[in-house]
Amino acid sequence: MNPSNEISGTREFVITPFFEDIITRTLRYLQAGFPIHFVGPTGVGKTSLALYIAKQLKRKVTIIRGHHELSNKDLLGHYAGVRKKEIIDNYIHTVIKKEQEITPVWVQGQLIEAVKNGHVVIYDEFSRSRPETNNIFLSLLEEKVLPLYGHGKGSFIKCHPEFSIIFTSNPEEYAGTFHTQDALLDRLITIQLDSCDKETEIEILKHKAGLNSCDAEEIVRLVTSLRSYGNGFCPSLRASLMIAAVAKKSKIEIDRENILYQALCMDVLNRPMSQLLPKQHPIKIRELILKEILRREEIK
Known part of the structure; x- marks a missing residue:
């Protein structure tokens, strides 16, 4: 996952009547609060288009790359070892005092940051992630809350009112993709992208x-x-x-x-x-x- 203020390459996006119509519709849907899903074969420009549209919203962007090993730990955060602090007191040379402090290290997932602060999330090739991982988006898109499975700091966080998300995927017959649950697709406005003219x-x-x-x-x-x-x-x-x-x-x-x-x-x-x-x-x-x-x- 990659958050950024500046999106490289979006200045070079070529605007023609073919793309103008798609961009106008997509911005209209996003500004009305609905998530967008670009679906189409590889090479038609789904990701580039999503990046360009995200830049038009003038907010920070978080990019998530879908893959079969992506999990809630990546999206929400996880404990990554411990931090150990040791103090040795030898002020009196005949007496040695030792004190240890061990603290678990929590690595926060970037989806939490995006939801809290109203980023534009681009979930690229989301159908390459397992359906059980994508289930986390059901509550996020419907109830506007992010469930914090295993977080230990509350059961959920409320979604920032300016939070937006764009999904991209290849058709399901492509190798390496999983069947997307109907409950998730029902929450998205899906726009089919074909080869440009x-x-x-x-x-x-x-x-x-x-x-x-x-x-x-x-x-x-x-x-x-x-x-x-x-x-x-x-x-x-x-x-x-x-x-x-x-x-x-x-x-x-x-x-x-x-x-x-x-x-x-x-x-x-x-x-x-x-x-x-x-x-x-x-x-x-x-x-x-x-x-x-x-x-x-x-x-x-």
Whole structure:
């Protein structure tokens, strides 16, 4: 978990009509006191969007990363050993007095700090945490109190009126995710995030990688055409950004006939396409990528 005043990278978030609508709706729901849940495949920008929205609320941010070992101890706090203090009195050289003080050390979980002081919490990939861990959010979202299991300093704390939370997750069929209890989903406003439109993806490549419009359009044309072979999400926006960033940094000309550009696209796109078409032979996958690289189809 990571609390911060400044969120790195949010200044570079690219605002287009595609994102403006989602941002406006999300801020409206959060300001009305409801938690938000962004769900969508990897690479569509769920976390970046959540970070940008959190910054607009102008409050401290606490980031929780979901994983299968996350527990109430991480969220609420736990005892981490003891602190020992020993005093030796030898003022009279023939007499030695010893006094020991042993105090258990309590490490406070950051969710407590966030709830008390009205932070914006981003619970990233929350469905990778076990449902029994996420049960703690049921009371927090419904009764606006945080139960303090095993805390020893009261049974609960009241939620700050400006506390907000944004959940993100991949669809449940993704590896490493747990089924989310209906009681938790019923408390969230879920917004489905799909791949951004071509115009937005082009603007992102121009802004983040410093490409001109023509080069950005060519990369988006290629990746979009490969997505059509599957579910429309893979290869993700990350693949486009990788190609754009390496080409810019290494001064590789983005040209269909350029062997260096072809090799770069092969290296970046081979894995996602093999994942998308698992029954295809590796050679066929590479032939397919090359065919799409060389395709003379203008972006619409």
